[in-house]
Amino acid sequence: METEVTHRRLTRDLKILELLLARSVSATPPWKETQIVRPAVDIVDALTTKPSYHSFNSSGNSTPNVSIQPPLVPQLLPEYSLRNADQTSGVRSIPLVQSLKEAVKQTNGTGLSEKIETLQQQINELMTSPHGHSSVKEISPAMKAALESATTVLPESVASIQASLNSLNEQMSSLQSSFKQQNPHCHTPISMKPNTVSPHTTVTETPCKPYESYETHVVSQELKTELLEFIQGVSSEFVSADSDNSRELLYFGDYSYRYPGKELPAKKPPQILMKLLDTVDPKTDENRTLQANSCLVTRYSSGGSHIPMHRDDEAVIDPESHILTVSLGVSRTMTFTNNDESQVETLCLEDCSLLVTSRFAQDFWKHGILPEHEDMPSERISFTFRHIAPQFINSTILLGDSNTAKVSFGTGQGTLGAWVPGKRVKVGHIEALPDAKDIGPYRNIVIHTGINSLTSRHQQRSDAFLIHTLEKKCIDYMRVYPRSKIHLSMLLPTRMRYLNDRVDGFNRAIIDMSYKHKNIRIIDNSIFGRNLSDAHGRWDVQDQRPLVSDCFHLGRNGIRIFAMNIKGAVIGKGVSQSRARFNSSHGSYRAAFGRARHQSAPVSVR
Ligand SMILES: O=C(O)CCC(=O)C(=O)O
Numbered sequence: 001m002e003t004e005v006t007h008r009r010l011t012r013d014l015k016i017l018e019l020l021l022a023r024s025v026s027a028t029p030p031w032k033e034t035q036i037v038r039p040a041v042d043i044v045d046a047l048t049t050k051p052s053y054h055s056f057n058s059s060g061n062s063t064p065n066v067s068i069q070p071p072l073v074p075q076l077l078p079e080y081s082l083r084n085a086d087q088t089s090g091v092r093s094i095p096l097v098q099s100l101k102e103a104v105k106q107t108n109g110t111g112l113s114e115k116i117e118t119l120q121q122q123i124n125e126l127m128t129s130p131h132g133h134s135s136v137k138e139i140s141p142a143m144k145a146a147l148e149s150a151t152t153v154l155p156e157s158v159a160s161i162q163a164s165l166n167s168l169n170e171q172m173s174s175l176q177s178s179f180k181q182q183n184p185h186c187h188t189p190i191s192m193k194p195n196t197v198s199p200h201t202t203v204t205e206t207p208c209k210p211y212e213s214y215e216t217h218v219v220s221q222e223l224k225t226e227l228l229e230f231i232q233g234v235s236s237e238f239v240s241a242d243s244d245n246s247r248e249l250l251y252f253g254d255y256s257y258r259y260p261g262k263e264l265p266a267k268k269p270p271q272i273l274m275k276l277l278d279t280v281d282p283k284t285d286e287n288r289t290l291q292a293n294s295c296l297v298t299r300y301s302s303g304g305s306h307i308p309m310h311r312d313d314e315a316v317i318d319p320e321s322h323i324l325t326v327s328l329g330v331s332r333t334m335t336f337t338n339n340d341e342s343q344v345e346t347l348c349l350e351d352c353s354l355l356v357t358s359r360f361a362q363d364f365w366k367h368g369i370l371p372e373h374e375d376m377p378s379e380r381i382s383f384t385f386r387h388i389a390p391q392f393i394n395s396t397i398l399l400g401d402s403n404t405a406k407v408s409f410g411t412g413q414g415t416l417g418a419w420v421p422g423k424r425v426k427v428g429h430i431e432a433l434p435d436a437k438d439i440g441p442y443r444n445i446v447i448h449t450g451i452n453s454l455t456s457r458h459q460q461r462s463d464a465f466l467i468h469t470l471e472k473k474c475i476d477y478m479r480v481y482p483r484s485k486i487h488l489s490m491l492l493p494t495r496m497r498y499l500n501d502r503v504d505g506f507n508r509a510i511i512d513m514s515y516k517h518k519n520i521r522i523i524d525n526s527i528f529g530r531n532l533s534d535a536h537g538r539w540d541v542q543d544q545r546p547l548v549s550d551c552f553h554l555g556r557n558g559i560r561i562f563a564m565n566i567k568g569a570v571i572g573k574g575v576s577q578s579r580a581r582f583n584s585s586h587g588s589y590r591a592a593f594g595r596a597r598h599q600s601a602p603v604s605v606r
């Protein structure tokens with residue numbers, strides 16, 4: 001009897017293995033062996049873990065948890081269907097499954113074949129031992145057939161997986177080398193790995209190309225000669241980029257540039273570099289001048305010189321700008337990979353060519369020039385022009401409703417000033433907030449919208465729905481731009497008393513949200529009180545002028561204060577104030593308002 005139970009367990013475990021292997025074959029790209037592990041672990045998890053069918057997924061809908069692959073398992077293993085997992089509580093305690101799980105986890109999938117061998121040996125022993133043999137005879141012919149085929153099919157499956165992995169790898173490398181031979185200078189994407197549709201990988205969206213354009217013959221021979229003479233003259237001024245001596249740098253620009261591990265001081269660019277910029281700049285975009293104010297000259301003295309994969313995403317680079325790279329000398333290959341490394345592109349940077357990339361693309365693609373043959377006696381010089389300024393560390397995108405229409409960027413009264421560069425995008429409703437890919441690499445994302453969502457008659461939404469939608473958007477922004485700060489600006493009260501309670505509730509909810517997420521901050525507009533018809537909230541005592549113009553909108557003075565609040569938050573001062581205020585009043589929004597209401601005069605605006 002005991003033997004029969006063991007026997008059945010082994011049969012079942014073999015089936016699991018078969019299932020794992022079948023999944024591995026279909027879901028594993030050959031170039032990423034570790035991906036074998038994911039489906040395998042998930043299926044074993046599905047068999048050994050109690051399912052949580054109605055857990056909330058990230059979109060907030062109550063749907064089955066997809067990671068446990070419910071459709072596959074019940075279909076192939078009816079007796080261990082997830083529905084029955086509880087009753088057949090033995091599932092949890094199957095030692096082989098547990099140890100298989102461990103093996104899969106620990107050995108990166110390579111333990112699978114050993115496990116199969118062990119299983120096979122155990123089955124063989126069972127079948128050949130007199131005791132086992134009799135029990136085998138007792139089981140149904142179908143079961144016996146399944147067992148026999150499982151024992152023969154499994155090792156073959158392992159061998160065939162390995163063979164197809166090898167052959168696919170070979171095909172891939174021969175495709176790549178023949179492509180390189182046929183197109184030595186051509187830029188064409190070589191997709192090393194397709195964007196897998198496996199539910200086990202989170203496919204990061206790549207919303208843009210790795211670069212805008214690439215052109216050859218942009219530098220004349222005369223200009224090239226002049227540039228090389230210039231480089232010759234300043235040869236001793238180059239500094240090594242890193243301890244590897246991989247390449248050397250020479251920097252010119254209005255501001256100093258903190259390159260990873262190096263502070264490159266500001267230095268006036270010589271005439272010849274301005275001439276080069278004039279030559280290449282008009283080629284970037286007819287509507288936009290590059291405003292490049294820095295040039296990094298990089299010397300790669302041999303084939304071994306290189307620059308590792310990186311992003312040109314320093315905070316001081318203009319988020320809306322292009323980055324221009326002019327190459328002189330021997331051709332070198334630039335490699336680009338997207339964030340989940342599912343796409344790889346290469347581009348041969350020829351002598352006298354111009355590559356135009358954007359700051360935007362840096363958040364979605366890495367680039368580098370990888371080492372080639374060290375002994376290749378070859379020099380390449382690149383000139384990279386960027387628009388940099390220290391104030392871009394405060395770069396801000398304002399996603400706002402009509403109350404933000406008069407908050408402008410730039411310098412002068414009522415603006416956010418020279419230290420907060422950026423742009424405003426009109427967003428009338430929470431549901432109209434743009435997708436992360438349409439925002440851009442701003443260091444600050446200010447969101448001031450919601451009042452129209454609260455008042456909309458056409459699309460009445462509950463506060464919970466609106467808050468959930470807002471939070472989902474913020475989470476998406478934080479995922480795509482992990483270094484950006486999100487500033488949720490408290491909705492302003494109106495002159496409609498009934499609405500102010502909802503505004504109040506909404507503001508409480510966004511404050512709660514800011515406590516949940518490290519990169520979400522609050523712009524504290526509590527100075528406007530809880531009701532615009534309160535004497536204290538709508539009157540600029542200092543200027544003796546009203547703060548509001550109508551039921552919903554701030555007037556000129558209100559805008560000045562509002563702009564100051566935004567500015568204070570993004571340059572860092574307002575943030576701690578507002579946090580401190582909420583903290584010191586036990587997270588109490590009411591107390592914060594109470595204080596604001598009794599404040600004698602609004603803060604003056606510079
Ligand atoms: O030399 C090149 O073309 C690339 C240089 C580069 O990527 C950098 O300096 O960030």
Ligand SMILES: [Fe+2]
Pocket residue numbers: 310311312367
């Ligand atoms: Fe770069």
